[in-house]
Amino acid sequence: xxxxxxxxxxxxxxxxxxxxxxxxxxxxxxxxxxxxxxxxxxxxxxxxxxxxxxxxxxxxxxxxxxxxxxxxxxxxxxxxxxxxxxxxxxxxxxxxxxxxxxxxxxxxxxxxxxxxxxxxxxxxxxxxxxxxxxxxxxxxxxxxxxxxxxxxxxxxxxxxxxxxxxxxxxxxxxxxxxxxxxxxxxxxxxxxxxxxxxxxxxxxxxxxxxxxxxxxxxxxxxxxxxxxxxxxxxxxxxxxxxxxxxxxxxxxxxxxxxxxxxxxxxxxxxxxxxxxxxxxxxxxxxxxxxxxxxxxxxxxxxxxxxxxxxxxxxxxxxxxxxxxxxxxxxxxxxxxxxxxxxxxxxxxxxxxxxxxxxxxxxxxxxxxxxxxxxxxxxxxxxxxxxxxxxxxxxxxxxxxxxxxxxxxxxxxxxxxxxxxxxxxxxxxxxxxxxxxxxxxxxxxxxxxxxxxxxxxxxxxxxxxxxxxxxxxxxxxxxxxxxxxxxxxxxxxxxxxxxxxxxxxxxxxxxxxxxxxxxxxxxxxxxxxxxxxxxxxxxxxxxxxxxxxxxxxxxxxxxxxxxxxxxxxxxxxxxxxxxxxxxxxxxxxxxxxxxxxxxxxxxxxxxxxxxxxxxxxxxxxxxxxxxxxxxxxxxxxxxxxxxxxxxxxxxxxxxxxxxxxxxxxxxxxxxxxx
Amino acid sequence: xxxxxxxxxxxxxxxxxxxxxxxxxxxxxxxxxxxxxxxxxxxxxxxxxxxxxxxxxxxxxxxxxxxxxxxxxxxxxxxxxxxxxxxxxxxxxxxxxxxxxxxxxxxxxxxxxxxxxxxxxxxxxxxxxxxxxxxxxxxxxxxxxxxxxxxxxxxxxxxxxxxxxxxxxxxxxxxxxxxxxxxxxxxxxx
Numbered sequence: 050x051x052x053x054x055x056x057x058x059x060x061x062x063x064x065x066x067x068x069x070x071x072x073x074x075x076x077x078x079x080x081x082x083x084x085x086x087x088x089x090x091x092x093x094x095x096x097x098x099x100x101x102x103x104x105x106x107x108x109x110x111x112x113x114x115x116x117x118x119x120x121x122x123x124x125x126x127x128x129x130x131x132x133x134x135x136x137x138x139x140x141x142x143x144x145x146x147x148x149x150x151x152x153x154x155x156x157x158x159x160x161x162x163x164x165x166x167x168x169x170x171x172x173x174x175x176x177x178x179x180x181x182x183x184x185x186x187x188x189x190x191x192x193x194x195x196x197x198x199x200x201x202x203x204x205x206x207x208x209x210x211x212x213x214x215x216x217x218x219x220x221x222x223x224x225x226x227x228x229x230x231x232x233x234x235x236x237x238x239x240x241x242x243x244x245x246x247x248x249x250x251x252x253x254x255x256x257x258x259x260x261x262x263x264x265x266x267x268x269x270x271x272x273x274x275x276x277x278x279x280x281x282x283x284x285x286x287x288x289x290x291x292x293x294x295x296x297x298x299x300x301x302x303x304x305x306x307x308x309x310x311x312x313x314x315x316x317x318x319x320x321x322x323x324x325x326x327x328x329x330x331x332x333x334x335x336x337x338x339x340x341x342x343x344x345x346x347x348x349x350x351x352x353x354x355x356x357x358x359x360x361x362x363x364x365x366x367x368x369x370x371x372x373x374x375x376x377x378x379x380x381x382x383x384x385x386x387x388x389x390x391x392x393x394x395x396x397x398x399x400x401x402x403x404x405x406x407x408x409x410x411x412x413x414x415x416x417x418x419x420x421x422x423x424x425x426x427x428x429x430x431x432x433x434x435x436x437x438x439x440x441x442x443x444x445x446x447x448x449x450x451x452x453x454x455x456x457x458x459x460x461x462x463x464x465x466x467x468x469x470x471x472x473x474x475x476x477x478x479x480x481x482x483x484x485x486x487x488x489x490x491x492x493x494x495x496x497x498x499x500x501x502x503x504x505x506x507x508x509x510x511x512x513x514x515x516x517x518x519x520x521x522x523x524x525x526x527x528x529x530x531x532x533x534x535x536x537x538x539x540x541x542x543x544x545x546x547x548x549x550x551x552x553x554x555x556x557x558x559x560x561x562x563x564x565x566x567x568x569x570x571x572x573x574x575x576x577x578x579x580x581x582x583x584x585x586x587x588x589x590x591x592x593x594x595x596x597x598x599x600x601x602x603x604x605x606x607x608x609x610x611x612x613x614x615x616x617x618x619x620x621x622x623x624x625x626x627x628x629x630x631x632x633x634x635x636x637x638x639x640x641x642x643x644x645x646x647x648x649x650x651x652x653x654x655x656x657x658x659x660x661x662x663x664x665x666x667x668x669x670x671x672x673x674x675x676x677x678x679x680x681x682x683x684x685x686x687x688x689x690x691x692x693x694x695x696x697x698x699x700x701x702x703x704x705x706x707x708x709x710x711x712x713x714x715x716x717x718x719x720x721x722x
Numbered sequence: 723x724x725x726x727x728x729x730x731x732x733x734x735x736x737x738x739x740x741x742x743x744x745x746x747x748x749x750x751x752x753x754x755x756x757x758x759x760x761x762x763x764x765x766x767x768x769x770x771x772x773x774x775x776x777x778x779x780x781x782x783x784x785x786x787x788x789x790x791x792x793x794x795x796x797x798x799x800x801x802x803x804x805x806x807x808x809x810x811x812x813x814x815x816x817x818x819x820x821x822x823x824x825x826x827x828x829x830x831x832x833x834x835x836x837x838x839x840x841x842x843x844x845x846x847x848x849x850x851x852x853x854x855x856x857x858x859x860x861x862x863x864x865x866x867x868x869x870x871x872x873x874x875x876x877x878x879x880x881x882x883x884x885x886x887x888x889x890x891x892x893x894x895x896x897x898x899x900x901x902x903x904x905x906x907x908x909x910x911x912x
């Protein structure tokens with residue numbers, strides 16, 4: 050099977066090259082035969098890469114430890130669930146996964162793109178084939194997942210225990226899907242530049258793809274946060290690690306695009322900007338991949354340093370260079386068709402929103418690269434950790450949260466003073482009221498005060514928008530209010546789905562603010578002994594160590610500690626935290642003992658208990674007890690955000706007013722041509 | 723082995739005593755676990771210095787050298803297998819017991835390990851530029867955006883004047899009615 054897999058990679062390489070050449074040539078020369086050939090090459094490449102993936106999975110499931118990748122990341126007793134995820138647990142497998150999914154997306158783009166946008170498809174085939182071929186090239190020449198060992202180990206090294214978590218089964222593929230799917234909007238953008246068809250058509254063609262990409266990135270980031278929280282044991286979910294940061298960058302840029310594209314669709318403005326955002330998001334995704342896989346910046350997430358990094362650097366420079374040149378050449382074709390009529394308009398607020406998104410993305414990038422910059426410019430190695438990022442990014446994030454509320458309140462084209470008064474009155478009063486309550490309750494931390502106050506303001510904005518829309522339907526059609534809300538959302542999914550996303554962001558910001566009130570302690574307890582910890586709400590939690598038990602489970606020896614929890618003397622429940630010593634099929638230790646956190650999650654706070662270890666091999670245990678306020682709301686906010694995104698993505702919908710606006714703009718364009 | 727009745731009773735009582743003792747709240751030594759080796763690195767009991775807030779505040783500013791990227795405090799209370807953070811923590815405690823202030827302890831770490839031991843670069847010199855650059859850039863960009871928007875709106879206004887009024891006919895409505903109409907139009911979903 051590995052030979053077949055290896056041959057499939059070579060086949061994919063040649064087919065991909067063919068697809069790239071015929072796609073570009075067919076598109077530029079307008080030759081239908083070459084265009085058709087490029088389309089077929091995309092399908093063939095997907096078939097070859099799918100076959101290669103199947104071959105690697107078969108090797109993994111058959112425990113073929115003669116294959117270096119299988120021996121390095123799996124063992125005989127690795128649970129089946131994690132055998133699946135072993136495909137992307139290591140550098141080589143993840144490259145194959147990447148190339149395969151990209152070729153799948155490329156195929157879907159060819160099949161699902163409507164006839165109206167067919168002119169772009171040869172170039173789309175060419176670009177997707179080029180990118181996928183690059184990944185195959187890396188595998189063939191630097192990171193072959195089918196590489197064989199000179200001997201066959203009895204058992205494999207096993208998977209890192211921290212990867213043996215459901216979060217890690219879903220987090221990497223979701224993030225990869227987000228990263229990879231950006232290639233399709235990028236391919237359409239390049240197609241629009243090459244074909245000089247730079248009106249709204251290419252934007253319509255990529256609308257779903259940009260949302261899919263944004264959604265996958267969001268889900269990937271959220272699952273990654275959840276995994277870090279439940280698995281790593283440090284009690285947080287975001288550490289500003291370089292690899293986390295580079296995953297955030299394309300998401301921020303895509304979010305900016307999802308806002309600014311509305312200005313182009315409605316008013317024919319920001320063409321250059323929107324194009325730059327799509328191109329930039331893709332380049333950032335490749336930059337992120339380079340950073341993760343090159344080892345150029347120290348990160349706990351990084352794959353080991355390998356020559357793969359040089360491939361990515363070369364590709365990144367080449368891609369960035371050619372993209373920028375093409376963009377600059379086409380700039381004269383990207384003039385706006387309308388001008389801004391008022392500084393106080395939805396368009397202007399979107400521009401400031403974009404400024405903050407891009408500012409935030411730059412700030413994250415700046416902090417991530419600052420250690421390298423510092424070493425170059427001042428010859429000093431520095432660490433840029435959470436204190437730096439929090440100081441620099443929190444003000445920008447809060448400004449963005451404020452704009453999340455302000456933007457929807459301002460009318461398109463021009464807002465009048467009475468309109469502003471009417472729109473802002475309730476949200477502003479609500480925000481101030483929330484702030485007042487917090488101050489009266491004794492909160493004095495400036496960051497959380499602003500975050501929660503702004504949360505109140507944005508929430509009121511969202512409810513006001515829903516309320517007005519529903520009441521209008523109620524008046525016009527006599528619908529009950531609940532039905533009116535549902536129909537309102539169904540008829541204008543983009544707008545109201547967007548507001549739900551805003552609500553998700555509010556919940557996330559408020560939950561982030563909660564972490565400012567985290568409390569923790571460490572204690573060594575004999576069975577029966579207790580430690581106490583005061584929550585930020587003033588209640589006293591008592592943690593009583595009940596004892597230690599040891600047992601074997603699947604591929605590990607478990608040392609479990611049981612803790613009885615009470616709040617102000619009233620029993621709350623029991624928590625179990627573990628030390629896991631993973632072993633291979635021969636009973637040999639594979640990694641150092643890892644920690645499984647005990648978590649009791651509630652609306653107000655999470656109880657987070659970590660078994661540090663045992664004192665001299667006795668039942669006397671060292672614990673860390675943490676109370677993390679509002680963490681549940683991070684996950685709930687994530688669900689709301691993703692739910693809102695799904696509503697926007699759902700096919701159909703669109704109010705007659707929106708359709709009329711877009712149709713009107715399309716007619717205007719046609720009449721100009 | 724022969725055991726007399728007295729010996730048997732003593733043994734039973736001693737065994738029961740041991741069991742009861744272990745299950746009582748903090749009343750005696752905890753029993754050995756069956757396989758201590760699989761429970762990770764053996765630890766010592768938590769000391770007062772381990773949970774001292776002043777030490778924690780210092781350690782949160784200093785990076786552990788194990789490569790985890792975490793600060794000393796977070797590393798020693800998260801990765802209990804780490805062999806670096808307990809030593810670094812002991813170093814902080816030792817320096818504090820020598821009478822050094824928090825800043826002096828941090829300076830001592832910087833002198834020994836270099837500036838990269840700090841979780842964030844100090845806010846002075848070139849690093850101050852590092853802190854301020856993103857915010858300054860956003861402010862400059864905002865200023866540039868404001869100027870550009872102002873120019874755009876002026877152009878739009880000039881074009882509107884040049885084009886003349888869009889509606890030439892007389893509108894038979896009072897200014898209050900026109901304002902009401904505008905409000906109603908603004909209420910419509912955009």
